[in-house]
Amino acid sequence: MTNKGLRYLRWGLLAAILVYITVAAFLHQQSGPEKAASIHALCPYGGLETLYSLMFSGSFVKKIFSGTMVLLVLSLIITLLFRRSFCGLLCPFGALQEFFAKLGQKVLGKRYTMPDKIDIPLRYLKYLVLLITLLGAWITGTLWMSPYDPYAAYAHLSAGFTELAEEYFIGLILLVVTVIGSFVYDRFFCKYLCPAGAFYGILGKLSPNKVERNEAKCIHCRLCSKSCPVNIDVEKATTVTTAECINCQECVNVCPQNGAIAIKQGKKEIPALAVIGLVMGIFFGGILVAQATGFYKTLPAPVTEGSIVNVEEIRGSMTLADVAKGTGLSQDVLYKKLGIPENVPPETRLKDVSQYVEGFSPETARELLRQTP
Known part of the structure; x- marks a missing residue:
């Protein structure tokens, strides 16, 4: 490529x-x-x-x-x-x-x-x-x-x-x-x-990876420095190991002189395409392995009867029905404790209750449930 x-x-x-x-x-x-x-x-x-x-x-x-x-x-x-x-x-x-x-x-x-x-x-x-x-x-x-x-x-x-x-x-x-x-x-x-x-x-800083510039082959066009998204002056460096480098490879890929700039893994040169492939493979391959083994979870467990044992677990994204189920309260009792009118749909999320009750917030719900036995 x-x-x-x-x-x-x-x-x-x-x-x-x-x-x-x-x-x-x-x-x-x-x-x-x-x-x-x-x-x-x-x-x-x-x-x-x-x-x-x-x-x-x-x-x-x-x-x-x-x-x-x-x-x-x-x-x-x-x-x-x-x-x-x-x-x-x-x-x-x-x-x-x-x-x-x-x-x-x-x-x-x-x-x-x-x-x-x-x-x-x-x-x-x-x-x-x-x-x-x-x-x-x-x-x-x-x-x-x-x-x-x-x-x-x-x-x-x-x-x-x-x-x-x-x-x-x-x-x-x-x-x-x-x-x-x-x-x-x-x-x-x-x-x-x-x-x-x-x-x-x-x-x-612990990584063996770096960008190296070959002074003998460099034509000093400064395209490497001009292309760097984080403004590293690559043209004046022999080896780029600064913590600012994001390894985007822009400096390598804009260089018009073959061999003037290269990515090195220790002493061995590694093609830019290989770096992209390895990074993507490690990241997305690792996610796939974690998903297959059941370790990759990014969603909360579904609310079940009595699963909310601490009011601090109540989130604004929960519906009123979720809160009632999780706390073990009936819908009527929950509405009464929170001062919510009966006409508010139980599918309403806590953070949206303010559309029906002025000034209501998820923290309001938590505070009221803390106060009432």
Whole structure:
């Protein structure tokens, strides 16, 4: 396959993953978590956020399941072998940024880069975000950062502006900043704010994978540096091992001089197509194996009679009928405890009850059930 073909292959794979995640997020909003997985359950970083809770209490934080841990393990394997290939070849939010960057280059007519005195300090911000998000999740035992997460806000776009404004206002602002920033500067969130990218960057330092430039064959056209989505000056490097590299292979695939830039696994050169094949094989092959063995679950167990033993288990996506069944209460008793009119359909999800009862929320339901015997 030609270098140009490899570039289109990577973009096509990223586009397919982005479409899949977008559709999954839409279905989750329309059908609820019992029928479609949430964005958190399909993100490897959620596995890292729940790691402390899993190790010390044997349970996952809300919205995280065994499948999320499978995704985390597979992404760690990929990182140890091929550095931040998850970011460059698999991440849907990275894909969204890169496609907006391509659009921005068409509209603006050029690629812009942040001045070094601003860019370099900002690159360290994502490591601070990594520390804060993990400590917060491990201390609270919740995905507390979700309302501030632009990726979560993106997944809730189909929920409508009202829910976005109420639950993901900061996340929505950061999503807009990310899109506009990537339109101008390319992979804006990846470079400056992404905690997962920071984690993979640190772990990727253990990988034998790297990009090498052959000075003797290099014609110094600077296409490698100009094409890099994270603005690494490849043309001035002999070996690219920085934690910023997302192993997207753009620098290799735009090089017009055969042998001037190559991907190395230790001392052995490895074709770009082989890297794509291995990364995809490990990730999606691992998912298939986990599914076949029953370890890959991204949906909550169905609500059964008396299955809700703690009101904290009640979720906004549950219907009133689910809550009644799970708590063992009759529908009449539940409606009376929650102050819900009889004409509200039992198929109404808790987060939608506010359409009938002003100011009602899932937390209202939990609080009222806590108070009443």
